[in-house]
Amino acid sequence: MLNVDFYRPIVEFLALYMGSNTEVILCDTENILLIENSMDEERFEGAPIGEMQQALIQNPECRNIPYNINYRTLSKTGEKVRSATLFIRDANGTLEGLLTVNQCVGEFVRLRKMMDMLISGEQDHNVLRKSKHSSSPKQSYEALTLSVTEIIDRVLEEATIRFGAPPNRLTANEKISTIREMDSRGVFLAKGSVNEVADKLGSSKATIYRYLHQLETKQ
Template sequence: MNDALKRQYSLIVEFLGKALGPDFEVVLHDTEDHINSIVAIANGHISQRTVGAPLTDFGLEVISNESFSDKKYKINYNGVSKDHRILRSSTMFIRDDNKNIVGLLCINFDDRRYKNISEQILKLCHPDMLIESNNAYESVDSLVNNAGERFYDSAIEETDAVIQGYLNKHNTSIDRLVQDDRIDIVDILNQKGIFKLKGAVRTVAKQLGCSEPTIYRYLSKL
């Protein structure tokens, strides 16, 4: 993203952050820098991120997946913060003169305070039935497991989360992984676009306890 666009959209981030209030996180991503992708952020306390944080898994998918080539934005999907808070997220795709996506303008809404208030009001009317009928999802865990976007401070955290999810799902540990398991994990990471991040091969190799050439060999098989 060129400097003019960064200045223009950074001002929009600052404006929206103040106009919408502390429950709305506003983020500007430069998709040409996957590692230090966030160039402006307002109300970063919501996802616990700062300027210089990496592109999210959804951001990597956007620039890798041709299905987004003709879309202007994606509205109201679930995002998950590092502490497993469910956010309502929306992203606008910023394009250059050649229609390439060069940036993402994202808004993440933390509605916890509003849900708490609504539950307290419903309890005054009926303590159980109304709250149960107005519950939008089965559990926080169900949303976390199926989230459209997750927010991390580094590629290491992101790969850690994928690997730990695989270990939990298969009730195993790193030292018990066989080659097919490692290939499956590399496949999941590859589909998420993790290997577009600089140094990702080295990071994944270290976390899986194998060499970088081994990771490249797995990728060539995929």
């Protein structure tokens, strides 16, 4: 049985530190024991645990792990939520409860869309990208909803079609060409993008940095 008094200051601390857009829940395997910054009027102390907690408890993959971090859920109002759950077990490894942190990230998602627009522009009217069969510039429209990951995936799809090979089978020159296109769309202004591109191209992070340096020195 969980010691609620022991966990109370932890729950309060996390809620205060993370802010009012973060919900912190302590529950046993049946009911909510403590909750701060509730996102749903149906979630309160003494209420049954929600569907997500039930799913985590019943999931065989969660039986031998200490926590599940950065999974996605939705609030009752449809806002995107980033979640993490700590599995609390007794000395014998029996699950006693869950400590869950739900952070509403809807505002950050909207901010990311604005940043993508500022980086890549809403519409491309680059006169250097003219169609060979037209005197007017080609217009390419980048959806404002695209994340950096989606832009990376789109460029890789285009490269697969253009070079006739999957990303991890491209030659060095083909990868450099692909990196150049990603760089032109602002991909590498985002934190963590080099690691993501390296994984999807089957290259090391050092190789991606080398390609970027080569492109920079040729400008």
